[in-house]
Amino acid sequence: VWGDVLDVGEVGADDDFFALGGHSLLATRVTHRLGAALGTHVPLHLVFQHPTLTELAAQLGIPGESRPPIPVAPRAANPDGTITFPATSGQKRLWLLCGLDPQANLAYTLNGGARISGRLDVPALAKAVEEVAHRHEILRTTLREENGEVVQVVHPVWSGNWSSSADPQSAEAASDPEATRTYDEEQLLAEWRHSTVDLAEGPLFRTRIVRCADDAHLLLLSLHHTIADGWTLSLLLEEIAAAYTALGAGRSLPPAPVLQYGDFAHARAAEPTTADDAGLAHWLRHLAGAHAPDLPTDHPRPAVRTHNGEAIAVELSAEQVGEVARRTGTTAFAVVATALTVVLGALSGSRDVTIGIPTSGREHPDTAGVLGFFTNTLPLRRVLDPKATLAQTLRTTHDALVAAHRYAETPFEEIVRHAVPATEGHTRSPLFQTMLALNEAPSRNLRLPGLTVDRLDIPPAGTQFDLSLHLEQGEKAITGYLTYNTDLFADSTARLLPERLASV
Incomplete structure (x- = not known):
């Protein structure tokens, strides 16, 4: 498990997890893998307290508590097709902060992206993004207040506006030979990171594909922290890549995961x-x-x-x-x-x-x-x-x-x-x-x-x-x-x- 998570060769019995390049997020993955293999909960702090294989193995021999699975919450659609879930405490905090200071929306936005060189299939990439947004309810979620309580609102359709035909830099405008091709990456990225959102209106997940040349594109991603964290951004990129690859090969995509963020929020609300x-x-x-x-x-x-x-x-x-x-x-x-x-x-x-x-x-x-x-x-x-x-x-x-x-x-x-x-x-x-x-x-x-x-x-x-x-x-x-x-x-x-x- 260590070798796989750390992407190293053989691991010695006395090797230190952190000396091999480990950190808290990789340690979290180790505890997930070990817990699944052993059928028990492996607390994260054990990896920090016992960072060598020998020390950790000795601790894993001590019987621990198993954790019941997170239950799937009931889903009842509202008349407009949306579904509501309780907001988590973190979401409520950001709702309050961003309400007091709208500038906080920029501070609590995760931006990321990639420079892509080569013959990109733009429609396939756009379709891949849409498919991933369809698979995960949280990417189609906004927040609002109901009876004095903040709730999550899952929308049936994602409207992330991944490109705009009115933009001469957009992928949709790439086929127009008359379109202006002036391109300033620094200015474009500055505009992207300064673009804000409304937590109630959304969308809180936005993407954009920018054509720089026939064989050069930018993929820009933006997720408000109320729906995402750094781990989410990594998972999102993995899923976009998998969907793009599957579409290019003519393969069908796997079904959407059963467990969603709303289920976690529902379970957390029941355990204050x-x-x-x-x-x-x-x-x-x-x-x-x-x-x-x-x-x-x-x-x-x-x-x-x-x-x-x-x-x-x-x-x-x-x-x-x-x-x-x-x-x-x-x-x-x-x-x-x-x-x-x-x-x-x-x-x-x-x-x-x-x-x-x-x-x-x-x-x-x-x-x-x-x-x-x-x-x-x-x-x-x-x-x-x-x-x-x-x-x-x-x-x-x-x-x-x-x-x-x-x-x-x-x-x-x-x-x-x-x-x-x-x-x-x-x-x-x-x-x-x-x-x-x-x-x-x-x-x-x-x-x-x-x-x-x-x-x-x-x-x-x-x-x-x-x-x-x-x-x-x-x-x-x-x-x-x-x-x-x-x-x-x-x-x-x-x-x-x-x-x-x-x-x-």
């Missing part, structure tokens, strides 16, 4: 988190007395929280990070998280630093192939000890991450509701103002037969927090981008954070 939940109790202890550090800003903080932002590129040395992780028996995430908290502590003058970290939210193995918004955000608090050695500091961070994964199923909204005073204002995000995401999604590559495809990374046009660091680990470099709130920081100030992070 209570105040005596063990996970919630852990988080309340973890955050007792915590104070989010106040970073110095270039501009006064607005009276109401905003999401206006820009992105700058970030690059760290994967070799240096990996070496420190191996030497201290920790992980790349622990190294980067520790460095970030040290930088934030120095900037704020506080030793008590809390940052946000995303988890997949897919602890249940049934969710592995389901598209939707599963990501849960957790507060990682570090109280820095100036007398501690580097190894001690990293181990403390690592232990905090293990505990976070042990209690990762406690919804962030419940943590906030119980840990944040009701009197706290709306000028900033509760609990933390800086997010760190490392390897937040599996591979986002699109593979189409007979074509050369290069991934397009398109950062959001807003920022979810004051500072959000999104990184992906490669063999030689850890790359990504930092989004920063332009109402608080000047560009020159924001660029200091990656520099200081690299130096630490």
